[in-house]
Amino acid sequence: MSDDLITEEKRSKVPHIYVILLMMIGLAAVLTHIIPAGEYSRITDDSGAEILQDGTYSQIPSSPVSFFDFMFAVPDGLIDTADIVIGIIIIGGMFAVIERAGLIELAVSRLAHIFEHKGLWIIPTLMVPFALFTAFTDQIELALVYLPAILPLILRLGFDKITATGIVLVSTVVGFGLGLTAPANVGTAQRIAQLPLYSGIGYRALLLAIFLLIGIAFVWRHAARVRFNPEISTRYGTANAMTEPVPLTLTIPKPTGRQIAASIVLLFAFAFLIYALLVFGWFFRELAGLYLIIGAVVGLVAGLRPSEIAESFNSGFQKILLGALVVGFARGVAVVLEDGNIMDTIIFGAAQLAQMVPDSLTAVMMLVVQAGLNFLIPSGSGQAMVTMPIMSGLADLSGVSRQTAVLAFLMGDGFSNIFYPTSGYFMAVLAISGIRWEKWIRYIWPLIAIWYGLGAVAVVVAGLINY
Numbered sequence: 001m002s003d004d005l006i007t008e009e010k011r012s013k014v015p016h017i018y019v020i021l022l023m024m025i026g027l028a029a030v031l032t033h034i035i036p037a038g039e040y041s042r043i044t045d046d047s048g049a050e051i052l053q054d055g056t057y058s059q060i061p062s063s064p065v066s067f068f069d070f071m072f073a074v075p076d077g078l079i080d081t082a083d084i085v086i087g088i089i090i091i092g093g094m095f096a097v098i099e100r101a102g103l104i105e106l107a108v109s110r111l112a113h114i115f116e117h118k119g120l121w122i123i124p125t126l127m128v129p130f131a132l133f134t135a136f137t138d139q140i141e142l143a144l145v146y147l148p149a150i151l152p153l154i155l156r157l158g159f160d161k162i163t164a165t166g167i168v169l170v171s172t173v174v175g176f177g178l179g180l181t182a183p184a185n186v187g188t189a190q191r192i193a194q195l196p197l198y199s200g201i202g203y204r205a206l207l208l209a210i211f212l213l214i215g216i217a218f219v220w221r222h223a224a225r226v227r228f229n230p231e232i233s234t235r236y237g238t239a240n241a242m243t244e245p246v247p248l249t250l251t252i253p254k255p256t257g258r259q260i261a262a263s264i265v266l267l268f269a270f271a272f273l274i275y276a277l278l279v280f281g282w283f284f285r286e287l288a289g290l291y292l293i294i295g296a297v298v299g300l301v302a303g304l305r306p307s308e309i310a311e312s313f314n315s316g317f318q319k320i321l322l323g324a325l326v327v328g329f330a331r332g333v334a335v336v337l338e339d340g341n342i343m344d345t346i347i348f349g350a351a352q353l354a355q356m357v358p359d360s361l362t363a364v365m366m367l368v369v370q371a372g373l374n375f376l377i378p379s380g381s382g383q384a385m386v387t388m389p390i391m392s393g394l395a396d397l398s399g400v401s402r403q404t405a406v407l408a409f410l411m412g413d414g415f416s417n418i419f420y421p422t423s424g425y426f427m428a429v430l431a432i433s434g435i436r437w438e439k440w441i442r443y444i445w446p447l448i449a450i451w452y453g454l455g456a457v458a459v460v461v462a463g464l465i466n467y
Contacts, residue, residue: 018326029073032064032337038059039341040056041053052344065336078329078331080331080335083284086324088424090292093317097298097312105253106259111153119157122153127167130172133175135179140173144425145273146168159223162440166444170444177410178204178211178410200407207458258303261301261302321431326437330421334376347390351369359400367459374417374423375422378420383409407467411458412455416448
């Protein structure tokens with residue numbers, strides 16, 4: 001570690017992420033003693049999802065959490081998110097096996113040779129397809145696959161971990177926040193708002209192009225600066241950028257027959273992974289089992305002994321453990337709010353806040369409310385089922401179109417997914433890259449501010465054009 005980085009770490013006064021989250025859990029526990037308890041009625045739709053019913057909120061007897069409830073919040077959070085935690089840990093082990101087999105080095109060397117004189121163009125080359133795939137499928141969790149695959153390449157080209165992480169997170173979140181045919185967030189929100197499925201796609205496609213271009217420019221600017229001034233990376237705790245671009249005489253290692261066979265197996269495995277996500281709707285539980293099989297089979301085909309595969313898995317588990325556990329810690333906040341029966345009260349209060357502004361600003365306030373609630377309800381479809389019944393009714397009362405209410409939900413819910421520590425996949429990506437949450441926030445907050453500012457303009461324009 002460089003002296004500059006050591007100095008920076010000593011100067012940093014930001015507590016560890018565990019401390020931050022425990023303080024948030026403690027604050028949530030205190031709020032259960034202050035905020036009245038309440039609940040909405042819910043109905044179960046044809047898919048089995050529980051959807052909140054607007055206009056049914058009522059106060060119930062107070063049930064503030066006790067000291068023991070607070071003490072159990074993190075264990076309960078880990079239990080609630082066990083599938084995510086396990087999936088995150090195992091994906092770290094799988095990529096450790098793939099790395100030990102030499103497959104990552106082979107792919108990185110070839111791609112680095114292709115981009116050695118035009119390294120910055122790797123940024124849009126990767127970000128455009130990442131964003132489009134997410135916009136059509138809503139598979140934002142594939143960021144956990146993208147980052148380990150591209151991280152060695154980005155470092156080899158002379159950039160830093162922030163650049164690699166920005167490529168993945170910025171592109172996938174803009175695709176998610178302005179989804180085109182994404183079933184989980186766009187489909188769920190429009191179904192609840194009683195709109196034609198995937199309607200309004202033209203305006204969202206235009207916004208996607210604009211927001212993605214801004215995201216690419218943001219990542220490009222940092223990458224260009226850090227490639228020729230690696231000291232910039234120390235500001236974000238990632239002092240590992242190469243001091244020189246990749247040399248022209250880059251040597252490309254020749255793969256062995258077993259490595260070629262393992263690469264083919266890996267390609268087919270990832271193709272099946274994507275198919276399973278899209279067709280079977282697999283989540284972390286199923287993916288964790290698949291990751292174990294992929295790592296073991298690829299390792300054996302590549303010529304690794306069983307013990308070497310096991311050691312690689314163990315090494316990968318250790319590297320990613322922090323990010324995995326953070327998901328459970330973060331879930332503890334919602335656990336406390338739900339145990340204290342104040343989650344619905346907070347949702348009711350947010351809806352009342354949105355009603356307090358002039359009708360011309362209702363859509364903007366919807367955007368703000370959705371962004372705030374995403375801290376407590378990081379699931380896109382989950383937030384849609386809770387908030388869209390209320391926001392649809394509010395839209396009708398204020399003259400805002402329901403399509404605009406859906407757009408406000410998408411952007412409000414979407415962009416903050418790479419900002420809040422309660423976002424499981426986001427914290428897992430940071431764990432893979434080895435970037436601390438507060439360091440990432442220091443980097444990304446200007447882009448988030450720009451996006452939300454433009455998002456406010458976008459929903460106002462939507463109202464003017466009767467979107």
